[in-house]
Amino acid sequence: MLIRITAVICALATLSACGSDDTPPPQSATTPTPVAAAPFKVGVTTSDAALPPAPQLPTDTQVCSTVEASNSYVRQPSGALGPEADNGTTSAILNPDQQRIQAALDACGAAVDAEVGATIAAADAAAAASQTAAAVPNVNIAGASAQQLAQPQYRASKFAVRLSVSSTGAGNAFITGPLTLPSGVTLWVDTGVTVYATRDVMAYAPNAAGPYCANTAVSSTKAGSSGNCLPLIGGNYLVNSAIVGGGSIDSRAASEIVSSNPLYPLMRVDLTCTNTYAAYAAGKQATTGTSCDNGGTFVDTAASSRHMTWWDLAWLGNMIENGTSGVGSQSNFRMMVFSYAKNLTLYGITLNNSANFHVVPSGVDGLTVWGVKVQTPSLSASANPAGNGNPNYLGMLPSIDTAKNTDAFDPGSAAKAVVQALTTGNGKTSSAGKIAFDGYLKNAVFAYNYLSTGDDDISPKGSNNPSPAGSGLFGIDGNRNVATDRKYGFVIAHNHIYAGHGISIGSETNAGVTNIQVYDNSFDGAESALRIKSDWARGGTVTNINYNNICIRNSDNALVFTPYYSTKALPNPTSPLYPNFHDISVSNVHIIGSTAVQLQGFQANTGGIAHAQIPLGMTLTNVLADSPDTVAVSTSDANLTLSNVNLPIFASTANNVTLNGVASRSLSMATAVDCSAAYVDFPGIGESSPAGQTWPGSQ
Template identity: 30%
Template structure:
């Protein structure tokens, strides 16, 4: 549905400021073959179907009906633009649903706010904005289900208002989530974008911020591209994962900046099936819980390439996490050209994540490779298989953790050595850059 230019920019000839301009140097120097089986290229904006102009803000405002009507009338292959108008720059909306072939564009200088009215997101039981045993009382802000060839683009912002008071309550979405943690309940709060049974979905240059819960959650998606996007949510906002590919295949996340309150990216594979053929290329992560696989891996995770990743201040770095209640086979994972700094657990591979009653879904991590990985600060390294019969199989080449890291090895069969005497540490001097505010 979308046109593209090649994802062929080698990290050695780029600086990050030019990447944010995307990408005059495309196709000059090829990178190693990514694991996504598609020929992924930089997205290009579809033709415009209609432009909606921002209107003056009013109490209880809900722009959802006019945005939805415009998308429903738009011809496949075109886009609905949200744009500033007469000095007004914002829209506020309840839930929206994307249609096949129709792209939503938030133009530069425009903010699309999620409404703080929980009744707009309620699934019928009037539990949205409360805590209970299930946490399933809210619709997502943007639902993408059973469609193909659609996306969200633009230089503007989608703001979930997770830190704003919920209408009629004295708590924010984030405060409800934190209270649920203390009370051992689940929060009924909306996800920002939810994809289910989707093909060919594209995100380009959009900024997502302040989601009440996950920013982008995927289930059974085939063909997902996020290129040059920013995700920006405070480090203490609970369960605000950046992008979570679940039971999905042919996924590329490239040239993006992500800082958030939970996993920056988390590849999951539960009962809906495996996650496979995933490329995480040329990204910067800031606050968050790192580049994660798991904790649900019982569906199987395979064929993942993480290349040219810079993580600065995440709690974990390269992380695979599961346990014997949700474990499965994780294989064919390559981490290459990674720089890390100020991270508590720069390398964290754990089969005993969130201990609990014994189960029979055993984690198995095989054919995991780390090449040219450099942490400039020590932290703790955990490399742990499940038992002697199901050890971690990990190959290391030029993997260096500076200082005197605390290293925990358990049921791990290593090829190569951490901090080997002949290791060639990646030069990370020029690769750490500040997060650029939207």
């Protein structure tokens, strides 16, 4: 009866008396309360809809040719090449594989060009014609986009040269001098294979009459330059080229430099030299006591000291000579240099021990660096008694401190727009027609990489602006011509970064850098983690850089934003180039361990060269340190907006620091980014995390 009575009462009463779909029931102890979303977990993302599809290895049917390793060359468990492999004085011993690898690349490049070169040229010409007709001001002709040229009709049926282990023995290594990557060709370094750079300086010396390679100064007034040396792998004017595979490339920069030409000048660890460039150019040997002209002291024809390594030259040029004279540097070869390309991919490859920067891509539309491991120095740098096991000329063993200028990736814009025939290999170009390259760096992705170096890990550089003067366009602009298969035009995401200077924009920012997305990255033991650097010798605007969901552990400098990177001399003493960093967003950053933070704009000056203040404009949101008392913050000339920040950041009239919002020392860590899976051991056989191995998930 109770149920029936209740129903009658509700039928006679108003709906509000018994409740309805329009009237919420009274609150009770069982009513659920809103639950805040869990903090983002760094380091576990395996797919990302904002990125283009992941690269793939070629299939067996897409291989032009396979080059097998000689059984004479076997990688040791340390990763080093056996010392007996290339002890000699002739190029046949020192550089045995360059010619046969290059021949395979050239043949593949010629076949690719014959199959699709004309099709690419026609598509590019049609696109360029429409762009000319549009007459868009201040925009260089780009021709066909990388996205268009990635379609199957622009790729040859066979396009890969595969370097493989020996099928008849234990051989798994190659020794080679500089290689030219042709347009449309993929160099596939197979799993288990290591490509070693030759120690023969003659392979990298492009000019018999200078400027010369392997020195710290080619004269008393001109410093050494990496441009004096050929890169180990280079390529210009490329469409759909790549370097892929589960193997590795090792430049052996801690090995003793040798020469197949006894007259070529080399420096020794005692700072004497074997000859002078003047005598070498004349085909002669200088007498003992003659002053060196390569950065050394004097010629000693009877000395028994070993020759320097590439990293010896880097230390001498940068840390010693540059500090004394201000002009020292080093003429060291880079591992890879590419200029002007559409669709350039590095995938799965491991790179070790470059003598200078590892990869320098300039003016590329469609740059993909995915699943790449860079570890310099690796274990192999101190394992080989043929030079690698020796300490440097000051007695220091190979370390991140002695591996100077070993940046992992230095992507940038190119100096100008060009129209050029595609490279088919070994200096040859396509006859099918010319391709337009506008010189911008566009559609760049750095994803799922593991990086540990002695210098910058990823360093976007707006050093060149191919636009007409005064156009107001940026050298690097992540919003320029964004392909439809991705959300952003410049992304650095899902990477694990160890030793080095982290993600470091600059120092060449004179042409401007804008619209870069940096998210879901971890930094473990990095000297610097997030950095923007420039100075008034370079200048430039850096804006709309967005950092999000970042874990930083045991970094000397977690955040570094400074326009005072160096005291480099001004190009024109009365005309500085002012750095301007603004609209920088730093959000959801979790800092573990003691560290420093540097947030600086450009100070006004009324004496000397008068100029107004150029403040740093930055927003920091949910930036939390586990131990805020161990974070040392330096701020000046900055307009900062703070929200949920526990770093010691304060307004300062004396330092021209203005705050919107306040920092609090006692904030809860409940909203901090989850770093429990962010820190992992560096992957790979024979390799380990420079920060040390830890229990999985430990902090």
